[in-house]
Amino acid sequence: MADTPTADMQPAAPAKRKGVKRRAFLIGGVAVVGAGLFGISIADSNAAKSAKALLESDGGHIFATWLKIGEDDSITIYSPHTDIGQGSNTGLAQMLAEELDAAWDQVRVVSAPAEPAFANVGLGRAFLADMTGQPAIINGIPQSFLSFLARQMNLQMTGGSTALRFTGRVTFQNVGAATRLALVETAAKRLAVPAAELTTQDSHVIHAKSGRALRYGELAAEAATLSLDNAPKLKDPSQYRIMRQSMQRLDIPAKVDGSAQYGMDFSVPDMRVATIMAAPVRGGKLTSVDTAPALAVKGVEKVIKLDDAVAVVAKGYWPAISGLRALTPQFSDGGNGGISTASIFKAHDDLMAKGEADSAAGDGDVQAGLGAQPIEAKYQVPFLHHAMMEPFALTAHFKDGKLNIWGGMQDPLATKMMAVEVSGLDADDVTFHPMMIGGSFGRRLPMYMEIVGQVTKLAMQLPYPVKLIWSREEEVAQGAYRPQSSAALKASLTKEKRIKAYRNDYAQPESAESETVFPYALPAVSRRHFAHVSNQQTGAWRSVNSTQQGFYNESFMDELAHAAGEDPVVFRRNHLKAGSRHLRVLDEVAARSGWGSPLPAGTGRGVALVESFRTIVAHVIEASVGDDGMPKVHKVTTVVDAGSIVNPDAAMAQIEGGTIMGLSSAIGEAITLENGAVQQSNLADYPLLKMAGAPLVMDIHFLNSGADMGGIGEPGVPPAAPALANALFAATGKRVRNLPILTQAKA
Amino acid sequence: MAIQTSINGKPVALAAEPDTPLLWVIREELGLTGTKFGCGIAACGACTVHVNGEPTRSCSLPVSEVAGKSITTIEGLKSADGTLHAVQQAWISAQVPQCGYCQSGQIMAAVALIEKTGSPSDAQIDEAMTNICRCGTYPRIRKAIHAATGQAAKAAKPVEGGA
Numbered sequence: 001m002a003d004t005p006t007a008d009m010q011p012a013a014p015a016k017r018k019g020v021k022r023r024a025f026l027i028g029g030v031a032v033v034g035a036g037l038f039g040i041s042i043a044d045s046n047a048a049k050s051a052k053a054l055l056e057s058d059g060g061h062i063f064a065t066w067l068k069i070g071e072d073d074s075i076t077i078y079s080p081h082t083d084i085g086q087g088s089n090t091g092l093a094q095m096l097a098e099e100l101d102a103a104w105d106q107v108r109v110v111s112a113p114a115e116p117a118f119a120n121v122g123l124g125r126a127f128l129a130d131m132t133g134q135p136a137i138i139n140g141i142p143q144s145f146l147s148f149l150a151r152q153m154n155l156q157m158t159g160g161s162t163a164l165r166f167t168g169r170v171t172f173q174n175v176g177a178a179t180r181l182a183l184v185e186t187a188a189k190r191l192a193v194p195a196a197e198l199t200t201q202d203s204h205v206i207h208a209k210s211g212r213a214l215r216y217g218e219l220a221a222e223a224a225t226l227s228l229d230n231a232p233k234l235k236d237p238s239q240y241r242i243m244r245q246s247m248q249r250l251d252i253p254a255k256v257d258g259s260a261q262y263g264m265d266f267s268v269p270d271m272r273v274a275t276i277m278a279a280p281v282r283g284g285k286l287t288s289v290d291t292a293p294a295l296a297v298k299g300v301e302k303v304i305k306l307d308d309a310v311a312v313v314a315k316g317y318w319p320a321i322s323g324l325r326a327l328t329p330q331f332s333d334g335g336n337g338g339i340s341t342a343s344i345f346k347a348h349d350d351l352m353a354k355g356e357a358d359s360a361a362g363d364g365d366v367q368a369g370l371g372a373q374p375i376e377a378k379y380q381v382p383f384l385h386h387a388m389m390e391p392f393a394l395t396a397h398f399k400d401g402k403l404n405i406w407g408g409m410q411d412p413l414a415t416k417m418m419a420v421e422v423s424g425l426d427a428d429d430v431t432f433h434p435m436m437i438g439g440s441f442g443r444r445l446p447m448y449m450e451i452v453g454q455v456t457k458l459a460m461q462l463p464y465p466v467k468l469i470w471s472r473e474e475e476v477a478q479g480a481y482r483p484q485s486s487a488a489l490k491a492s493l494t495k496e497k498r499i500k501a502y503r504n505d506y507a508q509p510e511s512a513e514s515e516t517v518f519p520y521a522l523p524a525v526s527r528r529h530f531a532h533v534s535n536q537q538t539g540a541w542r543s544v545n546s547t548q549q550g551f552y553n554e555s556f557m558d559e560l561a562h563a564a565g566e567d568p569v570v571f572r573r574n575h576l577k578a579g580s581r582h583l584r585v586l587d588e589v590a591a592r593s594g595w596g597s598p599l600p601a602g603t604g605r606g607v608a609l610v611e612s613f614r615t616i617v618a619h620v621i622e623a624s625v626g627d628d629g630m631p632k633v634h635k636v637t638t639v640v641d642a643g644s645i646v647n648p649d650a651a652m653a654q655i656e657g658g659t660i661m662g663l664s665s666a667i668g669e670a671i672t673l674e675n676g677a678v679q680q681s682n683l684a685d686y687p688l689l690k691m692a693g694a695p696l697v698m699d700i701h702f703l704n705s706g707a708d709m710g711g712i713g714e715p716g717v718p719p720a721a722p723a724l725a726n727a728l729f730a731a732t733g734k735r736v737r738n739l740p741i742l743t744q745a746k747a
Numbered sequence: 748m749a750i751q752t753s754i755n756g757k758p759v760a761l762a763a764e765p766d767t768p769l770l771w772v773i774r775e776e777l778g779l780t781g782t783k784f785g786c787g788i789a790a791c792g793a794c795t796v797h798v799n800g801e802p803t804r805s806c807s808l809p810v811s812e813v814a815g816k817s818i819t820t821i822e823g824l825k826s827a828d829g830t831l832h833a834v835q836q837a838w839i840s841a842q843v844p845q846c847g848y849c850q851s852g853q854i855m856a857a858v859a860l861i862e863k864t865g866s867p868s869d870a871q872i873d874e875a876m877t878n879i880c881r882c883g884t885y886p887r888i889r890k891a892i893h894a895a896t897g898q899a900a901k902a903a904k905p906v907e908g909g910a
Contacts, residue, residue: 084845084846085844085845085846085847085882086845087845248839248842249842249844251844251847252838252839252842252843252844252847253839254847255844255847255850256831256835256838256839256843256844256850256854257781257821257822257824257825257831257835258779258780258781258782258820258821258822258851259781260847261780262783262848264780264783264784265774265780267775267778267780273775298764299764316767316771316775316776317771317775317784318763318764318766318767318768318771319764321787386881387881388846388848388881389783389785389791389793389846389848389849389879389880389881389882390783390785390846390848391784391785436847437846438783438846438847438848438849439845439846439848439881439882440846441881469784471787472785472786472787472788473787649842650842653842653845653884653887654845656883656884656886656887657845657882657883657884658883659883660883660885660886661881661882661883664883682786682787682788682790683785683786683788683790683791683879684786684788684790688879688881689883689885690876690877690878690879690885691872691873691876691877691878691885691888691889692873692874692876692877694883694885694886695886696869698886
């Protein structure tokens, strides 16, 4: 489509060039970023000139690192986030282009290089360490920015639904607005008119009085030498023409014709393909392996033993995986051979029965309020696998003392730093080239990207480039799962059908307190965390702790409503603060779903309301149970208050997808353990929802409440499981307290 | 001994070992990377191509079995002048892809379904479209199939704005 901007997801010019020392580059990066936010002139620093040169080598003029305007009016935006398909790069571009008054069809987005100068908001761990002794620049940084920075220590991380909320709001809108002012100032000088007489539109500065107009491209060179305003006035939302519009996503055209290049698709001449098997019992080591059966497979070139894994290197994936399957490697179990799903749940029960919490939060005298005979329920959820559609694949090449790595990761800069650590090379000698990502949902975060270490170790001992591909079997068995978790819930009710006291005891590795919101105003409430760690690696799974906590609390609220003999919506209303955003979302979803209206026999309606990442989402689900015992979701009505929305259609897609992922996990997904090892082996025994299981009707509404912008990628997930469980209770009278539902249907 | 076949209308002689799954021949020998590896056991459909017009999961089909047959991949859907197939265009209009990794397979499955049924019903879509999308783009895939077959009325309603 000729009028659609293009997204070039290939990285910009590699940031590492000969002759640019890291320190100089860092200072350069700071100065350049500073130009956008702190009013430091780019031209003041020779180092900044070097940094600028990296991105200007193919023409155009850089503003505050993140923006380049070409003399042909092209607008290039460098995103520090990884667009995993959630549309964040398009959203970031909309935010910058809006304030810049750019012509949207000239805008493209590229990934920022995985270098410290492009760390999110210009700073990071490496930079802070280096910054000691650079007080002049530190002093120029506003306190608010430093505090923001403290929360953003993950450099180029994409996660926590932060892209538009933080990077967009804090940086990109300001960069766009400040650059617009610099262009206007340049035009005022050139036209010899007061800046106040000038307006901007579609990448032009316009002097209406004289009928003259200048293109951004012809102003850019001079404007780029100016100090940028560090606190430009942003537009009033009533003036928006790019933000809050459903602009088509920039990355989509390449995703319908097969041309999009993911990490899996990368290749270079002479490249070999490797695949790997790590100890099936996590914590175990490789004890022995007879390499001969693999080497007998045509196309296999090498078998490499790592501490806890064995890898086969071949001419292609098929000989590599055939060779690996021919092996019978022996692994120790690291003392974890006795761990099972049942043993973990038992440990949870024992800890909670003992009652010595690792941390607690809440208000009021819960113990007294619960009385002698509280209402009690125990809930359990399994480990969950991310199951992104693209298995891990990274290519690495070590040559002439330099290591290059290509692939898709949620934190390109942290990926580079991991490779630096494993290889023992200087940071200057390691370059990571970010590529498109085939799904992540939290799996590709830095703390559990063991493939980075693996491919680095392989590349350091191979004379040719190597692409390491994880088989789906490896992907399923070696996940960074959402934790297996249990909850013991207790509450008491007054005669007036009000909750008197509420206790949520839960057992899992980490506390959920910092990220989960309990919206109900109760006289006494307590949340207690009991820490239990198994041998499994647990990680962030789309919406993190809000999924299991949302399931626990919103299912138990439903139980309490029924115990009180009250309608579940009315019961929730009675415990929400008057005038609250939560109450408005609940009322809207009740009205739009036709809550209370008759349904066909055997069909039930369930509601759930969860806030996560500062966005409030309520689902009403209509569901029944089929003859096969499987739940069937007929309709989902959703109301979302994310404050404000940058791209309504892209936001809608995120809520659709999040809801379906929540339903999928509730219905069928579980990773289980026996003898310390994962029992599931591929997608055949880790069933994901397909077309036929997805709701035919999804009716989604956004309330633009004007509150601070919330996340959109994750908040659709948490209310899905409890709304479904509550609907099934309404349909059948049977309460779902253990997920997935499939296991119970079969039992 | 080379295996003779045709890919996207062009005859090719393939050097791969006969037991190599068609997927890896397409990706590694021919360099057509639009067809994706997802599971290797024909469970997810990311590797779907057409073999003599039939939607086929290429990760589980030995290349020896395609000798003399005609294979179409996602790269072969566009017309000679580069115009997108109506289904690809519908995918853009409905803004279907998120991460996009499964979408080549989804589009190949949808094209085959439409060629077979003309205007598939919701039940036919449920039955035929068994490819997995972890991003959960199913409602938009359904909408795009309806739109591509002129069933606009059936397509899901557009975005509603704020209240």
